[in-house]
Amino acid sequence: MMKKSRRSFLKVAAVSAIGIGAAPAISLSSSSNSQSTSNAVKSKNHEAKTAKRWGMVINCTKISDEVAENIVEACHKNHNVPDFNHEVNTEKYPNTRPVNHKQEVKWIWEEHFKYAFPDKEDEFLADKYKNLPFLVLCNHCKSAPCVKACPTQATFKREDGIVIMDFHRCIGCRFCMAACPFGSRSFNFRDPRPFIEETNPDFPTRSKGVVEKCNLCAERLAKGEQPYCVEASEGAIVVGDLEDPDSDIRALLNENYTIRRKQTLGTEPSVYYIM
Amino acid sequence: MLEIAIKGSKKYWIWLTILLVIMTVGVAAYIDQFINGLMTTGLSRDVSWGFYIANFTYLVGVAAGGVMVVIPFYLHDYEKFHRITILGEFLAIAALVMCLLLVVVDVGQPVRLLNLFLYPSPQSVLFYDVLVLNGYLGLNIIIGWKVLEAERNQVRPPAWTYPLIYLSIPFAIGIHTVTAYLYCGLPGRGFWLTAILAPRFLASAFAAGPSVLILLCYVVRKFTKFDPGWEAMQTLSKIVCYALIANVFFFLCEIFVVYYSNIPGHVSHIQYLFFGLHGYNSMVPWMWTSIILMLIGIALLIIPWLRNNEFLLPFTCVMIIIGTWIDKSLGMIAGGFVPSPLHHVTEYAPTIKEVMITLGIYALGLIILTILYKLATTVKEEVRG
Numbered sequence: 259m260m261k262k263s264r265r266s267f268l269k270v271a272a273v274s275a276i277g278i279g280a281a282p283a284i285s286l287s288s289s290s291n292s293q294s295t296s297n298a299v300k301s302k303n304h305e306a307k308t309a310k311r312w313g314m315v316i317n318c319t320k321i322s323d324e325v326a327e328n329i330v331e332a333c334h335k336n337h338n339v340p341d342f343n344h345e346v347n348t349e350k351y352p353n354t355r356p357v358n359h360k361q362e363v364k365w366i367w368e369e370h371f372k373y374a375f376p377d378k379e380d381e382f383l384a385d386k387y388k389n390l391p392f393l394v395l396c397n398h399c400k401s402a403p404c405v406k407a408c409p410t411q412a413t414f415k416r417e418d419g420i421v422i423m424d425f426h427r428c429i430g431c432r433f434c435m436a437a438c439p440f441g442s443r444s445f446n447f448r449d450p451r452p453f454i455e456e457t458n459p460d461f462p463t464r465s466k467g468v469v470e471k472c473n474l475c476a477e478r479l480a481k482g483e484q485p486y487c488v489e490a491s492e493g494a495i496v497v498g499d500l501e502d503p504d505s506d507i508r509a510l511l512n513e514n515y516t517i518r519r520k521q522t523l524g525t526e527p528s529v530y531y532i533m
Numbered sequence: 534m535l536e537i538a539i540k541g542s543k544k545y546w547i548w549l550t551i552l553l554v555i556m557t558v559g560v561a562a563y564i565d566q567f568i569n570g571l572m573t574t575g576l577s578r579d580v581s582w583g584f585y586i587a588n589f590t591y592l593v594g595v596a597a598g599g600v601m602v603v604i605p606f607y608l609h610d611y612e613k614f615h616r617i618t619i620l621g622e623f624l625a626i627a628a629l630v631m632c633l634l635l636v637v638v639d640v641g642q643p644v645r646l647l648n649l650f651l652y653p654s655p656q657s658v659l660f661y662d663v664l665v666l667n668g669y670l671g672l673n674i675i676i677g678w679k680v681l682e683a684e685r686n687q688v689r690p691p692a693w694t695y696p697l698i699y700l701s702i703p704f705a706i707g708i709h710t711v712t713a714y715l716y717c718g719l720p721g722r723g724f725w726l727t728a729i730l731a732p733r734f735l736a737s738a739f740a741a742g743p744s745v746l747i748l749l750c751y752v753v754r755k756f757t758k759f760d761p762g763w764e765a766m767q768t769l770s771k772i773v774c775y776a777l778i779a780n781v782f783f784f785l786c787e788i789f790v791v792y793y794s795n796i797p798g799h800v801s802h803i804q805y806l807f808f809g810l811h812g813y814n815s816m817v818p819w820m821w822t823s824i825i826l827m828l829i830g831i832a833l834l835i836i837p838w839l840r841n842n843e844f845l846l847p848f849t850c851v852m853i854i855i856g857t858w859i860d861k862s863l864g865m866i867a868g869g870f871v872p873s874p875l876h877h878v879t880e881y882a883p884t885i886k887e888v889m890i891t892l893g894i895y896a897l898g899l900i901i902l903t904i905l906y907k908l909a910t911t912v913k914e915e916v917r918g
């Protein structure tokens with residue numbers, strides 16, 4: 259059932275790609291359904307990084323403000339996430355209206371402890387934690403409320419645990435945003451393109467009216483590469499297979515005390531924090 | 534029957550023209566939103582639903598409230614409601630059309646709305662909400678039309694309409710229950726995460742819907758020769774009274790649980806609404822106004838000589854409509870989204886454009902309501918005369 263609907267999505271994506279010229283959308287989705295795609299894509303998948311359930315460990319002690327900034331920039335630049343502080347090229351985009359910063363788009367960003375872990379707020383928390391930059395992003399929850407809420411399956415969970423979106427199917431109802439307990443999702447209240455400094459041609463830009471969020475760099479994993487944030491983290495972030503007892507990530511979880519965000523809600527986040 | 538709609542007095546046409554003008558302004562504002570995206574609204578990353586969904590929720594209640602005349606008449610043979618059941622059903626039609634339009638203007642990609650049916654997702658509550666809303670709309674159109682036609686021809690409505698009428702009762706309860714489930718099944722939103730939400734929605738709907746209906750009865754009495762009957766209106770006002778008491782009672786139950794348990798994720802929302810949080814308090818005057826209006830409403834309806842005062846009743850109804858509207862639309866949205874899941878406080882206020890689009894939809898709803906009521910009252914006048 260699921261497979262079938264994925265395949266019909268491929269068709270839709272292909273059709274819309276012809277119209278919009280957003281070819282990367284196809285190679286993106288192809289990784290979730292290798293059987294039905296062309297040989298060219300298949301051969302790529304040989305080097306693909308795979309997992310039963312992708313997870314991430316963030317070592318908070320290793321992340322300085324500078325590293326955090328680099329990480330955020332690496333993710334946002336490469337995923338064509340608009341920056342509302344970017345000065346708009348008025349020749350290319352005349353009549354761009356002023357921005358409302360409350361309508362910003364972000365995939366990964368810094369928060370203080372009490373916001374990243376609001377249920378663990380503590381007036382006597384050690385100062386060294388109080389001002390650390392905690393990076394927050396989509397948790398790729400095992401039991402994801404956003405997936406449940408989505409009325410079109412534009413947000414769906416892949417077999418490898420990544421919660422990902424089909425930007426061509428999303429109707430922009432924002433039910434997923436109400437459902438996500440982590441504020442991980444952003445809505446394109448306007449056309450993001452005037453606010454992208456340099457467009458990465460390997461990743462689709464979004465149109466106004468759709469939701470987006472961290473995709474765990476599925477497009478990078480499919481090519482056998484590490485997520486951008488991992489690369490920029492100077493060793494502080496590791497992704498790997500949570501289900502594989504021999505993985506690096508499981509070794510980290512064995513050696514360190516880790517916490518997850520809002521564990522009591524039962525969404526089973528796949529992002530762990532080493533304190 | 535439709536020919537009745539185009540034969541009207543000067544007042545009728547002036548009224549429709551005014552509504553049409555308001556609607557056109559709304560359409561103009563919507564075209565801007567359609568082109569530029571929802572940036573034209575006061576919505577934000579933290580408060581991702583606003584005025585549209587707030588009014589949607591309220592109007593679902595008004596639509597469901599129509600069942601408060603259907604149940605007494607069809608299930609308990611309460612004859613006094615014979616004259617106004619059709620008014621209740623037609624009110625539901627107008628309210629539902631507004632609801633559906635409010636959803637359309639709220640989504641970011643309206644041209645893709647068909648995806649709801651192309652990729653039906655049975656685990657999404659929104660899927661069921663769309664189904665029950667459309668189902669209830671369809672039922673009311675068929676029932677209202679057939680019943681009115683039968684009345685005009687002075688025969689009993691066809692037998693097959695009765696099962697549909699009985700079916701419309703669980704549908705009415707259903708639309709509001711499912712709409713409540715949209716909110717109360719979300720793990721991270723402490724304000725909505727309460728089993729009392731659906732009962733509370735229903736209680737406030739059964740206060741708001743009949744209140745609107747009472748007002749409409751006054752309008753009908755003033756502008757047509759059809760008299761819905763003072764006794765029917767009085768019965769309605771009693772229904773409003775008890776529903777409103779239930780609504781306030783459910784609310785107090787919620788307040789007790791939230792404050793006695795004192796769980797921060799639940800307290801903070803109500804704190805924000807009624808007392809302000811971290812210095813943000815734009816909702817405070819609204820919420821207290823709502824509570825005061827509802828309490829005065831209860832007092833005016835519970836004391837018989839005040840309730841039976843024909844001059845006072847419409848004012849009471851207006852108070853209740855405003856009180857429940859603030860409670861259920863503004864309060865429901867602001868309370869749910871503020872503070873955000875990360876406990877940031879981002880306040881929300883609709884923009885002029887958002888309000889214009891909403892008013893445009895209300896204008897269209899009133900046009901539909903006016904035409905339907907014209908049909909109903911003219912037929913009823915004909916039959917009697």
Ligand code: SF4
Pocket residue numbers: 395396397398399402403404405421437438439440441442443471525
């Ligand atoms: S963090 Fe939010 S967006 Fe990400 S999977 Fe969980 S619920 Fe969905």
Ligand code: SF4
Pocket residue numbers: 407408409410411412413423427428429430431432433434435468469
């Ligand atoms: S906004 Fe898009 S992804 Fe989110 S629930 Fe609606 S259709 Fe699904």
Ligand code: SF4
Pocket residue numbers: 332333334337365366395471472473474475485486487488
């Ligand atoms: S995994 Fe990729 S998409 Fe997600 S935050 Fe890191 S860089 Fe961004």
